[in-house]
Amino acid sequence: MDGCGVTVDDGDPPVVFFLDILRSATILGVKTRKKRPPTPLRGLNMVHTCVVAGCRNRRTPGTTLSFYRFPRDPERKQRWVAAVNREGWVPNDGSRLCSTHFISGKQVKNPRSPDYVPSVFTAAPLSPEMKEPAAPELADKQEAHVEAANALLFLQGQGRPAPHRPPQGQRPPEAEDSGSSSLSDEEDDDQDEDEKESLNDSKRGRLDVCLDSADALRALKKENQFLRESVEKMSLSESSFRNDAEKVKFYTGLPNYFVLETVMWLLAPHMDGVKNARLSKFQQLLLTLMRLRLDLRNQDLAYRFGVKVATVTRTVHRMVHIMSAALVPTAVFWPSRAELRKNLPAALRGAHPDCAVILDCFTVAFEEAGQQQGRAPSPPSSSPPAPGPGVLKYLIGLAPQGVVTFVSRGVTGGVSNQSLAEGCGVLCKLLPGDVALAARDLDIAEAVAARGARFKIAGACPEEAGGQSEGAPTATPDTASVQRHVERVVSMVKRRYAMLTGPVESPFGSAPERASSLSTFDKIVQVACALNNLCISAAPLE
Known part of the structure; x- marks a missing residue:
């Protein structure tokens, strides 16, 4: 084998011949091909070394570096050669460029990427796994060479023909096989890089999906908060009333x-x-x-x-x-005379300075049988229902400024106003000299006078101030103002609490309880009056 610097004589022992072949393959950078050796052959794979001047990185088992062969595209390949900047140097199939010369640590096949062409050519530091082989590593390689020679001797001993010396200028078959193996390794390298790039693309895709999911999650949380606030605002919970x-x-x-x-x-x-x-x-x-x-x-x-x-x-x-x-004992009470005169409205201050109470009667109808389901509430009416057995009648007393000071219990509509006023106890609260006003004739002038007080009808003429109500009174501007005020404060409670407009459902109009003379609806009327007293006056007093 003259081209390899090896001379083979017919008389040379087989051991010497195979050692010469092994040394020649090592010098040419060619791997010997092994077929079913008795022991594994280590250290015979081609070692890729970076072609950049000054870069000593090599591909060894366990390395994290990647080694790329020069592109097949002529234009891109020329740009890589120009970037390597080695005068008169032309890459071959075995030339490799390590990943340290790319900004992101790997080549990118997108022409718009800065790593389409290598651009990092500072003195590349040696990675921990890319150090010069120490003495023990050299000894291991020599031992591997001896094992390879023994394997070849074993194969010849099994009757395999000795390899023929190739013609001058022609590579041995082992070298050709090694070359094809190297190309196969290069293709594997390219395939590995493609797989790595695909894996990175997949990771980037998953990252984009995660970012989209995070944005969607934030949007859903915001929408959930908005819906919670909307539901809370529409609900009948305590917090929904707090600021409304x-x-x-x-x-x-x-x-x-x-x-x-x-x-x-x-x-x-x-x-x-x-x-x-x-x-x-x-x-x-x-x-x-x-x-x-x-x-x-x-x-x-x-x-x-x-x-x-x-x-x-x-x-x-x-x-x-x-x-x-x-609540009722706290909110419904008869005020003192001093308190009444202190808060007397201007509409009554001139004509009736001693007014202590405004009296009126109102009626509420019972609900007839068969109307309890699906009836529409009856609208408020200025004219009360006709008295009768199916009607409850109440007498209500209000202070001149519109505060309810007295409510009687309900009686059937057949009871007269006089009997109701004399029997409910309101007259016992009048003091001598007090004036009791009414929006209409209640026929209680004599009963009021018996208490030393005076009964007057709002809007009556001065000559009728004693309470006689025969004929329609002639209204003056002052008396008309008084009458409007009385009518306003009388209707105030019924307007505020619609249940008092009736008709009363049968469960609420039941007979009085044993421990009380009041029915459930009697208590409802009293509670409505008490709640009315807690409100800022809905009827202007001035």
């Missing part, structure tokens, strides 16, 4: 949440013994106030609060009894 005075006024008749909270604070101790798993204390109070304020049916309230109709009925009855015992 108009909502409080619409559903309860009270002017703001502070007054509603005060009522809740006053009633809460009396509700401790009541166990209701579905409704809180606030919801029980709110349900009752909505029943009085809007005159909603029990079935409607059951839907709104998510409970049964029987629960609504029990709650309203229980809360009415509690408010009658705890």
Whole structure:
């Protein structure tokens, strides 16, 4: 083998011949091809070394560096050669460029990427795994060479023909095989790089998906918060009323949440013994106030609060009894004469400075049988229902400034106004010299006079000041103003709490309880008057 610098004589021993072949393959950088050796051949794979001047990185087992062969595209290949900048040097199939000469640590096949062409050519530091082989490593390689020679001897001993000497200038078959193996390795390298790039693209895709998912999650959280706030605002919870005075006024008749909270604070101790798993204390109070304020049916309230109709009925009855015992004595009371004169409205100050009370009667009809389901509330009417057995009559007393100071219990419509006024106890509260006004004739002038007080009809002429009401009174501007004020304060309570306009449902118009002379509806009227007194006056006093 003259081209390899090896001479083979026919008399040379086989061991010498195969050692010469092994040395020649090592010098030419060619791997010997092994076929089914008895022992594995280590250290015979081609080692790729970076072609950049000054770069000593090599491809060894376990390295994290990548080695790229020069592109097949002529234009890109020329740019790589120019970047390597080795004068008169031309790359061959075995030339490799390590990944340290790319900005991102790998080549990119996108022409727009800065790593389309290598650009990092500073003195590349040696990676920990790319150090010069030490003495023990050289000894291992020599030992590997000896093992390879023994393997070849073993194969010849099995009857394999000795390799022929190739013609001059021609590479040995082993070298050709090694070359094809090297090309196969190069193709594997390219395939590995493509797989790595595909893997990186997949990672970037997953990252984009994660970012999109994070944006979607934030959007969903924002939408969820908005929906929660919307549902909370539309709900009948305590927090939804806290900062919404108009909502409080619409559903309860009270002017703001502070007054509603005060009522809740006053009633809460009396509700401790009541166990209701579905409704809180606030919801029980709110349900009752909505029943009085809007005159909603029990079935409607059951839907709104998510409970049964029987629960609504029990709650309203229980809360009415509690408010009658705890709220009415606190809010409905007869003021002193000094307090009355101090707060006397201007409309009455000149004509009736001694006015102590404004009296009037109103009636509420019972609900007829068969009307309880699905009836529409009857609109307020200036003319009361005709007296009869199906009507409840009440006498109400108001201070001149519009505060309810007295409410009688209900009697059937057949009872006269005089009998109601004389039997309800309102006359016992009059002092000598007081004036009792009325919007119409109540036929109680004599009973009032018996208490040392005077009874007058608002709008009557001065000559009729004694209370006689025969004929229609001739109204003057001053008396007309008084009459309008009286009518306004009388209708104020019924306008604020629609349940008082009737008709009364049969469960509320039941017979009085044993421990009380008042029916449930009597207590409802008193509670409505007490709640009215907690409001800022809806009827202007000036």
